[in-house]
Amino acid sequence: MNTKSYPSALDPSIFRVIAKAASNLELDSYVIGGYVRDYLLKRGQAKDIDVVAVGSGIALAKEVSNLLPAKPKVSIFKNYGTAMLKTNGIELEFVGARKESYTEDSRNPAVENGTLEDDQNRRDFTINALALSLNEETFGVLLDPFNGVEDLENKVIRTPLDPSITYSDDPLRMLRAIRFATQLDFTIEENSLAAISENASRIKIISKERIVDEIHKILASSKPSKGFALLHKTGLLPFIFPELVALQGIDEKEGQRHKDNFWHTLEVVDNITKTTNNLWLRWAALLHDIGKAPTKRFDKKAGWTFHAHEFVGAKMVYKLFKRLKMPLNDKMKFVQKMVLMSSRPIVLAQDVTDSAVRRLIFDAGDYVEDLMTLCEADITTKNPKKFKKYHNNFQLVREKIVEVEERDHVRNFQPPVSGEEIMKTFGLKPSREIGIIKDAIKEAILEGEIPNEYDAAKDFMLQKGKEIGLELKNKI
Template sequence: MQTISLPEHRIFKIIAEAAAQLQVETYVIGGFVRDLILKRPSKDIDVVCVGDGPALAQKVANLLPEKPSVTIFKNFGTAMLRTDDWEVEFVGARRESYRSNSRKPEVEAGTLQDDLNRRDFTINALGISLNQDNFGALIDAFNGVGDIRRKIMKTPLDPDITFTDDPLRMMRAIRFATQLDFDIDPDTYDALSRNKERIQIISKERIADELNKIILAKTPSYGFKLLYQCGLLELIFPKMTALQGVETINGNTHKDNFYHTLQVLDNVAKTSDNLWLRWAAILHDIAKPETKRYSEKVGWTFHGHEDRGARQVPKIFAELKLPLNEHMRYVQKLVKLHLRPIALVKDSVTDSAVRRLLYEAGDDIDDLMVLCNADITSKDHNKVKKYLQNFKKVDQKMKQVEETDKLRNFQPVITGEIIMATFGLKPSREVGIIKESLTEAILEGEIKNEYDQAFAYMLQKGQTMGLVPVNG
């Protein structure tokens, strides 16, 4: 019998003691065991007992010195408590049966084997005994340890049944494969393609949750390629699959924007774990299919794809059930501005163009530059190297202008209140015109954002509009 050493923490011995007092078989099960074998850090423990899970949770809480509160989820027959920085969930062993129109199973009490049978993948159908007679013994009914060693994702039972019962498991198969850098067993993978249409009974929120976990993986392109190849991506995010493909006219071929996007996403992932910056990478060229044009003079163009793409961001976020808040606005801004730094590469670029970009990007300028650097993809390594060197010059140029003018998120020193008080105005179109004119003058370098210069400019602008200062 193979045994596994559990981490040195009181919680395991206390659960074992509580189980002994209640005389129920108890096991740590699932992802915690998998991560223990993979040596991945985890402090989320799933505990299965052949009996009443919430009653075991309450007994454990009573034995812990700090007496933590127990949260009971009656609808699911589970309970959860936190101790130190560990989160422990308790459930009674159960068997499940499914209806075709729902992923919510009919549940009844079962044996440990019943509970293992309902697990999504062999690598998650692992247990460690917390019972006194075989504490630490590994329970491995489906050779999950072997699949971990072979780096294979595989379902414990027939994959068609597994995915038909709960179609979210198809997303989870790809998510785990991406996170762990595992292959998917051929029979299991074929079942993804066969059952892909079942994903439509899953809520978009649950799909987005799995998609975000794929995006946050070390090499997210792997997950997107799996989603694309098995047909799931077309069902959950068709606008992204529309990027795929190349067209050739008179020997001129444009790049495949789907695989380019995945390269940009991986490039961003190498330098940032910001989920929303990674979403900006995914969406930066999303409007290229509808802006694609060919002319004999210049070949393939995608004019305006950045503006059109930015306008589409709110709709895409709404469709995917992503948050319509500051995260969406951040992605929208980066999509809109992602071509702007490239234009600054030219030596002839004025300081005012740099000021304008700093003003529009604000505190997100550094993330914008990460995206722009990531957007430089080519099979020609010399071309990539040259572009990256040019971008260093842009960085330098922006730092110099920023040092002098401090333009990130700047606000003109002359406020709307000062304009109204000076000319005896109420909130009106005239106030807006003067404010906008002041901003433009500062960005163009005509005046500095200092009170005396800005006030004099305001008076002059007001005069041209026929306005007279209240005091003179």
């Protein structure tokens, strides 16, 4: 067991307050888990601190609050025997040391009071079982019963006890193992990885919200492909993203093959992480090709085709978000729009015309920059000449977008002539003719036949009205 001391880890004054509160209550107390792990990894000071008391965590939280000048409010969660308070931007969670036992159909354990050792045994990974003493005589001493420091140094994710039992008891830990391996760029120890594969189907008892929370953290990492490759390797992926699993593999007919769209997708996600922290744009990168599996066809002349995969994929986004109990709001609509339009700039880059750029800006609106970022990430060719050509073409599109936008103002387009004015001019009530004229004005502006200005649009309205047989009732 490691018996090193790290008093400098406990420099923030809050730790002295906790130590004093524990002494007043004659309790042993320890800071455990992520704070200790991140300190040893030099990842910066964590804002979430877990404190274990050998006794009542709730009583310790109340005493800490009493000792602090601001007397922060203590939130108590009796069912879990935990309490929480916030002070100086730090969130402290207090829990009594405990033993846990599980039933097969739930990740919520039966709990009884225990020792620090019992509490460390129930932790998910050795690197999260590290504890620093807050007791007066041993202040700052590290308690490391499972050689977690060694695992930190060797960059290994390992469970303190039998991995099969650890993962079966709480299957969310399988996703946490993959998430930590991705975030920290660690390796999951061999027996632990095998145990995840053995217990993969147990993920079905975990709530969708918990699963999505871990997926968000994988997507927010600097190299998400590592996490998704591990989800694939361990057999967890079919339970979460069958749409991605369906993309895996290469078919060959008459000597013609298509690329493996699963591994291509992971490359796209890694590419986009280099240029954006927008979580929902990263989701769009993950899902941009999901329509390719159901639309894959082989044609003797054209070879492998994926016609309308963007349209099909956008519809699949809604179903996927609904199944995973994700928000069906503007975030989902943004991902849908990105998937639906994901090929537009690629086609446009081959012939950068003003009218095509106007339509792109009109359809993408405020998201045109995000769309270009996604399309640039979608370039995964290993041919340096092709790679350079695509990026040069996209740069031309970006320049043209700026030029056209400055001149024509079609982003978040509002017709220069309103429906009310059309009705008044031709003495109409709400009718199909108004829609025909409004659409014609919009098309004329997007095609560059008339500028996006009131006088030109009004003249065009009068001409279009005459063409469809409307009589002028009011001269404006």
